[in-house]
Amino acid sequence: MVDEQQTIRIGIAEGAILTGPGTITTTGLGSCIGLVLFDVIDHVAGMVHVMLPESPSPSPALPQKYADTGIRWLYENVLEAGANRARLKAKYAGGSQMFRGLQTEALRIGDRNIAAVAEHLSQLHIPIVNFDVGGSVGRTIRFELPSRALHIRTARGEERSI
Amino acid sequence: MNGNKLDALTTDALKEFGNIGAGHAATALSILLDGRVTMSVTEARLCPCADIVETVGSDRLVAAVFIRLLGAIPGNMFVLMTLPSADRLLAHMLREARREDDYTELELSAIAEVGNILSGAYVAAISDLCGLNLNQSVPAVAIDMAAAVLDIGLMMSGNENNEAIFISSTLVHEGNHIDTQFFMLPDYDGTDTLLDVLRRKAYYGG
Numbered sequence: 001m002v003d004e005q006q007t008i009r010i011g012i013a014e015g016a017i018l019t020g021p022g023t024i025t026t027t028g029l030g031s032c033i034g035l036v037l038f039d040v041i042d043h044v045a046g047m048v049h050v051m052l053p054e055s056p057s058p059s060p061a062l063p064q065k066y067a068d069t070g071i072r073w074l075y076e077n078v079l080e081a082g083a084n085r086a087r088l089k090a091k092y093a094g095g096s097q098m099f100r101g102l103q104t105e106a107l108r109i110g111d112r113n114i115a116a117v118a119e120h121l122s123q124l125h126i127p128i129v130n131f132d133v134g135g136s137v138g139r140t141i142r143f144e145l146p147s148r149a150l151h152i153r154t155a156r157g158e159e160r161s162i
Numbered sequence: 163m164n165g166n167k168l169d170a171l172t173t174d175a176l177k178e179f180g181n182i183g184a185g186h187a188a189t190a191l192s193i194l195l196d197g198r199v200t201m202s203v204t205e206a207r208l209c210p211c212a213d214i215v216e217t218v219g220s221d222r223l224v225a226a227v228f229i230r231l232l233g234a235i236p237g238n239m240f241v242l243m244t245l246p247s248a249d250r251l252l253a254h255m256l257r258e259a260r261r262e263d264d265y266t267e268l269e270l271s272a273i274a275e276v277g278n279i280l281s282g283a284y285v286a287a288i289s290d291l292c293g294l295n296l297n298q299s300v301p302a303v304a305i306d307m308a309a310a311v312l313d314i315g316l317m318m319s320g321n322e323n324n325e326a327i328f329i330s331s332t333l334v335h336e337g338n339h340i341d342t343q344f345f346m347l348p349d350y351d352g353t354d355t356l357l358d359v360l361r362r363k364a365y366y367g368g
Contacts, residue, residue, distance in 0.1 A: 012215060012313060027221040028309020031317075051317045098311050099228050099302035109314060138310025140221050155223055155306040156264075 013065035015048035015074055017081045018145055025142040031110035033067070033094035033117050033133070034141045036150055037074050037126065039083035043145045046078045052109070053116035067116035075124055090126050091150045091162055092117055093141050095133040110134065130162035168208060175360035179287055180206035180329045183344075186283035191333065194279065195254055199335045208353070209328040211316055214345060217328065218242060218308040226311040227277025230299035231285065235356055237348035238315040239284075239298070241277035242308070247340045248273055254335060265305055274301040284329065284344060292359040315347050325353050 006022030012032060018024050024047040026034045031051075038045035048070040055066035063069035079085060095114040114133045121128055132139070132152050142151045149161045168176075180203040192199040209217055218224065225248035231237040243251070249260055255272045265273075278301040285296050304311045327346040332339055348356060 011220070012309065012316065028215070028307035028313075030306070030310030030313040032310075032313050051313060096310065098226075098304045098306060098314065100304075109317060136304070138307035140307065155310070 010047060010049055012049055013051050013062045015046060015064040015070065015077070017044070017046040017077050018143070019044050019081050021145055023142050023144050025140070027140040029094035029139045029141065030096050030098045031094070031113060033092055033113045034139075035071065035074065035090065035092040035117055036143045037078050037083070037088055037090055038143070038145075038148055039078070040087045040089055040148070042082060042084065042087070044078055044081050044083040045143060045145055045148070046074045046081070047143055048074045050113065050117070053112045067113060068120055071117065071120040071124070075126075088126050089129045090121050091129050091131065091143070093132040093139050093150065093152050093162075096135050096137055096139070098136060098138065100136055132160065132162055171361050172357060173207070175357065175363065176206040176208070176327065176329075177203065178363075179284070179291065179327075179360055180331070182290060183280075183284035183287035183329065184331050186286050187280050187331075188333070190279045190283060191276070191335070194275070195335050197336055199333060201331050201333045203329060203331045205328065205330040207328055208325040208357075209345070211324045211326055211347065214316065214326055214328075214347075215309045215312055218312065218343065220309040221307045223306065224308045224311065225273050225305050226303065226308075227274055227281070228302045228304070228311070228315065229278065229281045231296060231346065231348070232299060233296040234294040235288075235296065235348050235352045237346060237352050238318055239281045239347070240312060240315055240343075240345045241280045242311075242343040242345070243273070244341060245305070247342070248305075250338045251276060251340050254338065270303050270305075273305075274303040277301050277303065280342060280344060284346065288356070288360075291363045292356075294359065312345075315345070318347075318349060324348075324351075327353065327356070 008024045026049045050070040055069040063073040095110040184201040188201040225243045227241040229239045329344040
């Protein structure tokens, strides 16, 4: 079998699963959060690009849009793709406040998303390896298998990997 | 609403809205820029909220001004400029070329002011055409990836089938072209309400 590299891109309120070598990318995270769950031994991982902390209904049309239903969707789908429950770990980035000095409630969405992601991961007992959150800068992230590195690039040209 | 297929009446109504807004904006900007400003609407249409980020280009860098629409049709508004357009504008307003990598406070507030004038012109156009009582918040500005600056607007506009009013225009001042994109995203089903009044106005005349 040819060793194929998969290249997956997801948009806002989308999610995808990666099995085997390849990358999942999502561009332009502002107050949204890009969350990755991965198996620390097998090559199974998934990413969601969540937008809001809570779903207005238990089964929304786009579960990946919300932290609560998005994490649940990702958890179920990585397990279905062969990840081992006890070996699951998380990395995530995002949750910025892009517009300083905003007077509306929207200004705290980034912080609320960060809190919601941490809470739902803890409810599922999934350890957090690392995260890169907050500030006032947009992020493009790329998760890579087999290295399990999450590469982060900002609009200012900063790059780091967690 | 029936997706991207717009009837002739709605298309006309949106064009008229765009033209009246651009007219208001040209007048206000010619005072600010101290010289003749012409504005032409290159596109006026509805854009599904799910397609806004693709329309702009998700990781393209933009200068974005975010303004909250208040009153009869609450919602969010964005005025977006490419960085070359924003830089040309700043060179005129501030009478000097940009030097630093990062934008200064003065440059950011100049961009905010232009965004404020543009969105104010479109808001005034709606008020004129429809007799609706509308207001706008103070502008907030960010220079970053398009998707990152737009997400707070998208998350507040409710369901995925909602559509935004999208007006793309080119402003010409002393031979310089400055391209702007304007999005108006009413909360909930505000787009329908707004289109209903615009269509009625286009049909019966104003």
